[in-house]
Amino acid sequence: MVDPETKWYKDVGRRVVMKTIWGGEYIENWHYWFHGSLMDLSNQYKLLVACPSTPEWSDILLDYAKRSKELGVRAVFYDYWCHIRPYLCFDKSHAHSHPATAYAPGMLAIMERVRTEMTKEDPEFAIITEGITDVAGQFVDVVQGLVKGPGRRIYAPGGEDPSHETFPELLRYTFPELILSNRAIDAEDIDCLNWAFVYGLLFDVEIDFNRGTLRDAPTLAAACKKLCQIRSSYSDLLLEGTFVDVEGFKLGNGRLVAKGYKSGDKFAVLVWNPDQAEQPLQLEVPGYRLEKAVGTEGEASQVPATLGPNKVLALLYGT
Numbered sequence: 001m002v003d004p005e006t007k008w009y010k011d012v013g014r015r016v017v018m019k020t021i022w023g024g025e026y027i028e029n030w031h032y033w034f035h036g037s038l039m040d041l042s043n044q045y046k047l048l049v050a051c052p053s054t055p056e057w058s059d060i061l062l063d064y065a066k067r068s069k070e071l072g073v074r075a076v077f078y079d080y081w082c083h084i085r086p087y088l089c090f091d092k093s094h095a096h097s098h099p100a101t102a103y104a105p106g107m108l109a110i111m112e113r114v115r116t117e118m119t120k121e122d123p124e125f126a127i128i129t130e131g132i133t134d135v136a137g138q139f140v141d142v143v144q145g146l147v148k149g150p151g152r153r154i155y156a157p158g159g160e161d162p163s164h165e166t167f168p169e170l171l172r173y174t175f176p177e178l179i180l181s182n183r184a185i186d187a188e189d190i191d192c193l194n195w196a197f198v199y200g201l202l203f204d205v206e207i208d209f210n211r212g213t214l215r216d217a218p219t220l221a222a223a224c225k226k227l228c229q230i231r232s233s234y235s236d237l238l239l240e241g242t243f244v245d246v247e248g249f250k251l252g253n254g255r256l257v258a259k260g261y262k263s264g265d266k267f268a269v270l271v272w273n274p275d276q277a278e279q280p281l282q283l284e285v286p287g288y289r290l291e292k293a294v295g296t297e298g299e300a301s302q303v304p305a306t307l308g309p310n311k312v313l314a315l316l317y318g319t
């Protein structure tokens, strides 16, 4: 998206944005939510759609990847790319041969360029975007897109919904090779963090819809750090293992949420207690023996008899 108030738009961007069949610009109105409906109505912001088939826009997006690297991040995130509608671009001065080939081929060319350039120095540099398509899958490393968590509506403060809106088991089990994040863990929302951990989703933290940072949520930041350390310490299972949902083990308490991960002759069960009360933990994993139970508050050599409210536990098994 291009901000028409910028100098870059006036100097370069007006040539680069996509054109409608009438020669005009595609205009999108974006806004951050507010707690009052009048403010919500009043803060709309006009943005224009850039044509991905222009070299100027390709340069801008490669520069974003380079800037991420300069800031110490080994990835770049391009919002929306794999699920936004593909506009037609009728600007005949652009490089595309047809209005319909402006969008998707342009996006793919940019992703290929960014990947080629950025992995020269860091082969692990990742491209993250939102949504999944087969053709983009050759360049995309991480997919942002699974909804926030059980009973959560994104960007609707206080909008708790008693029903579960997501069914991540279907996608995780069918395509376990995809690296996915959850969506928009907000300030001190530890249960959404725990939910993402148990489902094997990378943590997408968006404090106050990115108007804040983890510095504004010290409890969440500390919990995030501990769970990332657990994942890194047992990455063969918890990052690279295969999500097997509830196969291979039997959980004796329906108030707990548990998911299994398999890697070679190793097995892990991640358990979360979303309940307000401490819950008994009974677990059978036939054919395996427990090697370690790891939680945010330490390790044990046996499965604990109970799990505290909103706690998670990684149970690591061998044969």
Ligand SMILES: [Zn+2]
Binding pocket: 017, 018, 019, 051, 052, 053, 089, 090, 091, 094, 095, 096, 102
């Ligand atoms: Zn164009």
